[in-house]
Amino acid sequence: MAPVLIIFYVLAAITLASAFLTIYSRNPIHSAIYLVICMVSIMGHYLLFNAQFLALVQLIVYAGAIMVLFLFTIMLMNLNKEDEVHKPRITRLGAITVLVLLSTVLLLLFRHSKPFFGDYAPIEGDFQSIKKLGTVLLDNKDGFMVPFEFTSVLLLVAMIGAVLLSKKEKQTK
Amino acid sequence: MDNSLVLLLLLTPFVGFLFNVFLGKKAGKGISGALGTLAVVVSFAMSVYFFMQLNASGKPIAIKLLDWIQIGNLKVDFGILLDQLSLLWLLFVTGIGSLIHLYSISYMHDDENMHKFFAYLNLFVFFMITLVVGSNLLVMFIGWEGVGLCSYLLIGFWHKNQEYNDAAKKAFIMNRIGDLGFLIGIFILASLFSTLNFVEMKQALSAGNTNTALYSIAALCLFIGATGKSAQLPLYTWLPDAMAGPTPVSALIHAATMVTAGIFMITRMNFLFDVTPEVQNIIAIVGAITALVAASIGLFQNDIKKVLAYSTVSQLGLMFLALGLGAYNVAVFHVITHAFFKACLFLGSGSVIHALHGEQDMRKMGGLRKAMPITFATMLISTLAIAGIFPFAGFWSKDEILMVAFEHNKGLWIMGSIASIMTAFYMFRLMYLTFFRDFRGTEEQKHHLHESPSLITWPLIILAALATFGGLINLPGSNWLNHFLEPILARKHEEHALGSQEYMLMGIALTGAIIGIGWAYSKYIKEGFVPKQDSEIVGFSKTIYHKYYVDEFYMSLILKPLNALSNFFRTTLEPALGNIVYGLGTVANGLGNQGKKVQTGSIGLYLFAFVIGVLALVSYLFLGQ
Amino acid sequence: MDNILNQIGIENYIFLSILLFCIGVFGVLYRRNAIIVFMSIEIMLNAVNLLFVAFSTYHQDPKGQVFVFFSMTVAAAEVAVGLAILVSVFRNIGSVDISNLKNLKG
Numbered sequence: 001m002a003p004v005l006i007i008f009y010v011l012a013a014i015t016l017a018s019a020f021l022t023i024y025s026r027n028p029i030h031s032a033i034y035l036v037i038c039m040v041s042i043m044g045h046y047l048l049f050n051a052q053f054l055a056l057v058q059l060i061v062y063a064g065a066i067m068v069l070f071l072f073t074i075m076l077m078n079l080n081k082e083d084e085v086h087k088p089r090i091t092r093l094g095a096i097t098v099l100v101l102l103s104t105v106l107l108l109l110f111r112h113s114k115p116f117f118g119d120y121a122p123i124e125g126d127f128q129s130i131k132k133l134g135t136v137l138l139d140n141k142d143g144f145m146v147p148f149e150f151t152s153v154l155l156l157v158a159m160i161g162a163v164l165l166s167k168k169e170k171q172t173k
Numbered sequence: 174m175d176n177s178l179v180l181l182l183l184l185t186p187f188v189g190f191l192f193n194v195f196l197g198k199k200a201g202k203g204i205s206g207a208l209g210t211l212a213v214v215v216s217f218a219m220s221v222y223f224f225m226q227l228n229a230s231g232k233p234i235a236i237k238l239l240d241w242i243q244i245g246n247l248k249v250d251f252g253i254l255l256d257q258l259s260l261l262w263l264l265f266v267t268g269i270g271s272l273i274h275l276y277s278i279s280y281m282h283d284d285e286n287m288h289k290f291f292a293y294l295n296l297f298v299f300f301m302i303t304l305v306v307g308s309n310l311l312v313m314f315i316g317w318e319g320v321g322l323c324s325y326l327l328i329g330f331w332h333k334n335q336e337y338n339d340a341a342k343k344a345f346i347m348n349r350i351g352d353l354g355f356l357i358g359i360f361i362l363a364s365l366f367s368t369l370n371f372v373e374m375k376q377a378l379s380a381g382n383t384n385t386a387l388y389s390i391a392a393l394c395l396f397i398g399a400t401g402k403s404a405q406l407p408l409y410t411w412l413p414d415a416m417a418g419p420t421p422v423s424a425l426i427h428a429a430t431m432v433t434a435g436i437f438m439i440t441r442m443n444f445l446f447d448v449t450p451e452v453q454n455i456i457a458i459v460g461a462i463t464a465l466v467a468a469s470i471g472l473f474q475n476d477i478k479k480v481l482a483y484s485t486v487s488q489l490g491l492m493f494l495a496l497g498l499g500a501y502n503v504a505v506f507h508v509i510t511h512a513f514f515k516a517c518l519f520l521g522s523g524s525v526i527h528a529l530h531g532e533q534d535m536r537k538m539g540g541l542r543k544a545m546p547i548t549f550a551t552m553l554i555s556t557l558a559i560a561g562i563f564p565f566a567g568f569w570s571k572d573e574i575l576m577v578a579f580e581h582n583k584g585l586w587i588m589g590s591i592a593s594i595m596t597a598f599y600m601f602r603l604m605y606l607t608f609f610r611d612f613r614g615t616e617e618q619k620h621h622l623h624e625s626p627s628l629i630t631w632p633l634i635i636l637a638a639l640a641t642f643g644g645l646i647n648l649p650g651s652n653w654l655n656h657f658l659e660p661i662l663a664r665k666h667e668e669h670a671l672g673s674q675e676y677m678l679m680g681i682a683l684t685g686a687i688i689g690i691g692w693a694y695s696k697y698i699k700e701g702f703v704p705k706q707d708s709e710i711v712g713f714s715k716t717i718y719h720k721y722y723v724d725e726f727y728m729s730l731i732l733k734p735l736n737a738l739s740n741f742f743r744t745t746l747e748p749a750l751g752n753i754v755y756g757l758g759t760v761a762n763g764l765g766n767q768g769k770k771v772q773t774g775s776i777g778l779y780l781f782a783f784v785i786g787v788l789a790l791v792s793y794l795f796l797g798q
Numbered sequence: 799m800d801n802i803l804n805q806i807g808i809e810n811y812i813f814l815s816i817l818l819f820c821i822g823v824f825g826v827l828y829r830r831n832a833i834i835v836f837m838s839i840e841i842m843l844n845a846v847n848l849l850f851v852a853f854s855t856y857h858q859d860p861k862g863q864v865f866v867f868f869s870m871t872v873a874a875a876e877v878a879v880g881l882a883i884l885v886s887v888f889r890n891i892g893s894v895d896i897s898n899l900k901n902l903k904g
Contacts, residue, residue, distance in 0.1 A: 004805045012814050019818055019841050023825030028833055035837050042844050045814075048806075049855045054863055054870075061870050066840065066877045073881045074833060077888050091777065095827040098784055099820055105788055106816045109795050110809075127858045136860045137867070144864055151871040158875030165882035168889075774900035780826055 008048065015041040028074045032067060039063040053130045179236055179253055182219035182263075183302055185212045189295035197288025206278035209291030213274050213298050217267035224260045231660070233257070235308060235372070242311070246367045252308035254371065258661050261505065262305040262437055265512050266430045270298050272632035273429075276520055277421040279628035280527060290330060290419065297323035301430055305437065309369035310359045313438065317355065317402065320431045321348045327426060328418040340414040347411035351401015355438075358394030361387060362445075375444045385448065392445050392452040399435030405493055406463045409486050410724055416478040420523030423478060428485050428519050429512040436492050436508055440501045443662055447499065457497025457581075461588040464490030468595035470721065472602075476533050477522045480603050484559065485515060487592055491574050494589055500577040502647075502658045507574060509654075510566035510643045514555035517636035521552035524625040524633065525607060529618055535606040536703055542608040544622040547630045549608050551637035556604050558640040560597035561686045563679075566643030572682050573647070579678055590685055597689030605697035613703070649675070803856055811852040818845035832884055832894040836877070843873050 018037040025031050039062040046055035126132050137144050189212030197205040223234065233256030242249040255263075274294060281287045297320055304316025329341030363369055365387060366377050399405070404412035415427050426432070439446060439456070446453055464487045471483035488511050495504035526533055528545060542549045558565035561572065571593060578586040612619050624630070647654035696702050818841060825838030847866045854862025888894050 002805045008806045008810065012810070015814065016817055016821065019821045022841065023821065023829055023834060023838055028831060031834055031837055035840065038841065039844065042848055045811075045848055046851055049851055051851050051855070051863055054851060054866055057867065057870055061874055062840070062844070066874060069877055069881055070833065070837065073885060076885060077833075077894060079831070079833065079894070092828065094781055095824055098781065098788075098827055099824040101788060102784070102823055103816065103820045105792055105796070106820070107813075109791065110812055110816065112796060127860050128855065128863065133860050133863055133867075137864055144868075147868065151868060154871065154875050158878050162878045162882035165879065166885045776896045776899055777827070777830065784823060784827065 004048070008045075011041050011044045011048070014038075015045070028079045029071070032070050032074060035070070036063050036067050039067070049128065051128050053133050175234060176236055178219055178222065179234070179255070179306075182216050182223070183253070183299070183306065185215045185219075186295045186299040186302065188212060190292050190299060193288045193292035193295060197292060200288070202282060202287045205288040205291055206274075206281075209295050210271065210274035210278065212295055213267055213271045216298065216302065217264075217271050220260065220263040220267050223255050224264055227255065227257065227260055228657075233660075237308075247363055247369075248367070249309055249311050249369055251312060252370070253306045253312075254308035255306060256661055257657055258437070258440060258505070259305045261509070261657075262433075263302065265509055266301050266305065267298065269429050269512055269516050269636070270294075270301075270425060272635060273421045273425045273516065273520070276424075276523070276629055276632040277419075279626050280421055280523055281419065284419075286330075290327075293323055293326045293330070294422075294425070297327070297426060297431070301434075304434055309371065310362065311369050313441075314355065314359060317398075317434060317438075318352065320426070320434065321345065321352070321402070324348070324415065324426050324431055327422040328415045330418055330422070334417075337417040340411075340417040344411040344415045347408050348401045351398045351408055354394045354396075354401070355398025358391045358398060361391040361394065365391070371441055378444050378448065388445060389449045389452055392442070392449040393455070395438065395442060395445070396452060396456055399439055399493075400459070401435075402438075403432050403435030403489050403493070404486050405435070405490060406459055406466065407723075409463060409467065410727065412486055413479050413482040416476070416482050420478065420519060420526060423482070424516045424519030424523065427482065428515040432485065432489060433492075433508045433512070436489070436496060436504055439496050440505060440661075443501050446496075453497045453499060455497070457494050457585060460490045460493025460495075460497055461578075461585045461592075462490070463487070464494065464592040465588050465595075466721065468592040468599070471599045472595060474599075475535050477525065477535050477538070477603060477607065478519070478533055480535075480599055481515070481518055481522060484518075484596060484600065487596060488515070488559070491571065491589060491592065494585060495574045495577060498577050498581050498585075500574070501662055502655045503570070503573045503577055505658060506647045506654050507570035509646070510558070510570040510640070513636055513643045514558040514565075514567055514640035517551055517555040517633060517640055518559070520629070520633055520636065521548050521555065524548045524629050527625055527629070528622055529614060530621070532614060532618065535603065537614045538607045538612070539610045539614075540608070540612040541622065545608075545624045547624060548633065551630075551633040552608075553604060554637040555640045556600045558643075560600055560690060561593055561682055562690075563683055564644065566640050568683070569644035569647060569649075572679055573649075575682055576675060576678050590682065593682060594685040594689040597686040598693045601690045601693035602697055605693060606703070609698055610701060803852075808852060808856050811849065815845045815849040815852070818842075818848070830895050830897050832887070832896050832899075835896065836880060836884070840873065840877070843869065 015038055018034045018041065022031045022034040022038060025034060039058060043055045043058040043063070046052075046058055135143070137148055139145065189209050192200075193205055193209055200208075227233065233254060235252065235254050237250045237252045239251045240248075241251040274291070277290065277294065281290050284290065300316045300319025300323060302316070304313050304320060307313040307316060325341050325345040328344050329338045331337050359369065362374065366374050368374060368377070401408045412427055412432065416423055418427070446456075467483045467486035467490060471480050471487060474480045474483060488507070492504045492507050492511070495501075495507065524545065525538065525541060525548060528541070528548075529538065532538070554565065558567035561568045575586060575589050575593070578589050612622070645651075822838045822840075822842030822845060825841065826835050829835055829838065847869060850862045850866045850869075854860065854866075884894055887899070891898060
């Protein structure tokens with residue numbers, strides 16, 4: 001068995017386990033920690049693909065910024081205890097049924113669509129380095145220059161929205 | 174050149190209307206009236222110019238202003254046709270219109286809405302010109318509807334009085350019935366000829382291809398339209414009520430011009446009526462009966478304007494009698510002379526009413542001869558004219574109608590003659606009650622009796638002169654009018670040789686008129702008879718006084734069943750339909766209320782539903798095949 | 799290092815993504831704490847991103863990665879706004895339990 005394959009299996013196991021623990025643990029703080037582990041393991045997958053830029057962004061945005069936001073929110077709400085009430089059986093049963101159903105359908109879908117894959121014929125060439133990605137992203141002829149600029153507007157709007165939403169409402173009377 | 178002059182002729186009154194509507198109040202009464210009058214005078218001048226031109230050249234002027242409607246093979250232009258007939262009409266419409274505008278300046282001077290009055294009058298003249306000069310039936314119909322609208326506006330001019338409003342509505346609705354007939358006639362003709370142009374229709378008809386049944390229906394429909402506008406049986410009842418309007422309106426619209434539109438239209442379409450003799454018979458009979466019935470009602474009326482109104486209906490009946498006998502030129506002749514003396518009579522009665530501060534009941538008049546000499550003299554001339562006394566205008570035209578009737582059908586001749594005798598009687602009854610013996614009004618009114626100002630008397634004098642000499646245009650022997658109208662009539666009119674029979678008929682008519690006058694003289698001058706109060710009238714004369722109860726008859730025959738039907742719809746059908754509709758609404762409401770329960774607000778449940786839905790979609794789209 | 803898919807195989811990544819996505823869905827359905835639901839949504843997003851990158855490599859086309867980049871930006875914005883909403887909900891209701899959020903009831 002190739003070493004890469006072993007790395008993949010280990011990473012995949014970590015990813016799935018931490019994802020599962022994220023939704024399973026009762027304490028939101030624990031969930032957040034497990035989610036960080038999940039994100040980092042996904043970064044590992046990106047590195048396996050040699051997608052360096054995305055790996056870095058994954059680390060910075062998800063494992064860094066987003067998780068910090070989550071943790072702050074949890075602490076702000078003082079939710080770091082296991083205060084979730086016992087769920088009714090029907091919810092659990094339903095959730096598990098849907099999980100099984102969904103997995104079945106998606107796997108079936110995958111099997112169904114397999115014939116379309118054809119044989120994999122790798123081509124040599126640079127298509128995933130930061131340099132290449134930068135060219136594709138910022139080339140102003142057939143690149144994604146304009147959408148890229150617009151993401152900044154999106155972020156600005158999101159920021160304003162977040163500020164407005166979490167501002168304490170003034171008592172109008 | 175001609176184009177722009179025609180537009181000047183057509184649009185000047187409209188400009189006057191716009192001016193009076195938007196600026197009239199600001200401009201003040203004097204300017205409003207003067208400009209309103211000027212607009213019509215300009216039209217009159219143009220009419221005279223075109224008349225001269227036509228008289229010299231003999232060629233009608235046809236102008237296509239613009240393409241209007243083109244559906245399938247039906248093509249209608251917005252065109253103008255100035256031929257002998259329309260120019261004759263234009264001359265007396267704008268001519269008498271100018272005089273009446275002039276008269277109104279003085280007559281309406283005390284009214285606060287004078288600018289509105291002139292706006293309506295100008296609009297009326299505009300629509301009347303449109304009606305007359307239209308080169309096809311649809312343009313004529315625009316004018317036809319427009320004059321109806323103006324008639325409605327002017328009858329209800331003093332809209333603070335509910336009775337006047339009702340009279341206006343009655344006139345409008347009665348006219349609608351006729352207009353429906355007219356429209357159906359237009360539709361039939363459009364489908365038959367694929368054109369509505371008079372000249373083209375005439376050519377198509379003379380080319381043969383006769384579908385007589387449809388022609389008859391179309392002609393009958395057109396005649397129904399004419400009965401509405403020209404106040405013939407059975408649609409005449411609106412005209413006496415229309416006297417609610419100001420007197421100049423009665424003179425212009427309800428005596429001289431608008432009510433002759435029906436005659437104009439039938440004369441225009443003479444080529445159609447010539448091929449439908451059965452419709453012509455109906456027209457003649459309806460005309461004769463109308464003349465007789467209206468004249469008999471006129472015998473017992475006490476309102477000075479009502480007498481004139483019934484006299485108008487009766488005279489229009491005589492004109493229709495002539496039309497029905499195919500003597501279009503005779504009808505046109507009578508239209509013209511009638512316009513002169515009837516406008517004069519109405520304006521004279523307006524002068525009387527003006528002097529008496531709105532009093533219209535002849536029982537409260539009398540002895541006005543000395544106070545109002547000019548009014549008296551002009552009205553006497555016109556009365557002699559309408560009674561058919563030699564040599565005034567009415568004698569010639571009425572005599573020709575009776576002569577034609579005598580040639581065709583003795584029965585119609587007798588009816589027409591009786592109507593003429595009655596006319597002579599009630600017109601002189603009017604004169605005697607109004608101008609002779611002693612004044613029967615209040616002392617205060619007597620004190621204020623005065624001759625009207627010159628703006629009122631001059632139009633009277635001019636019209637009286639026309640009523641005297643109007644007969645000259647078609648004297649037996651010269652027959653200028655007959656020759657003038659020849660080009661537009663499909664059938665040649667046979668000349669009357671002045672034989673002994675004709676002289677005898679003239680003599681009979683004259684004798685009849687004198688008998689009527691003498692009868693009135695003996696009753697109202699010698700015996701000093703004054704009509705009784707309303708409650709004292711009994712017997713048959715009561716029936717006539719109440720106009721044969723025609724209004725009441727219409728009320729019970731048409732209005733009551735219609736009301737009952739409406740009531741049935743309102744109380745039974747509408748609630749039933751409403752219940753069905755409301756029932757549907759209730760069912761939907763109930764369903765919604767039940768369905769509302771599904772919306773529990775539980776996000777968890779929504780998420781389940783959402784995921785299952787996505788699953789179903791994915792399985793259907795990708796696994797189903 | 800090149801042609802990693804030769805050694806691992808695209809199928810493995812598809813399986814991994816499917817499982818990850820299902821875990822996310824399960825989390826959304828199973829948990830009632832809105833923050834955990836939010837985290838589950840992030841997991842689902844990541845599962846899809848992973849698949850994008852896998853196929854980007856498979857087709858040797860950097861555009862897949864560009865797409866992931868944009869999707870990450872949107873996710874960041876979404877998290878910021880979503881958490882702000884949660885904070886404001888918590889401030890008004892005193893809880894982020896979705897079974898308490900019943901204002902959608904018709």
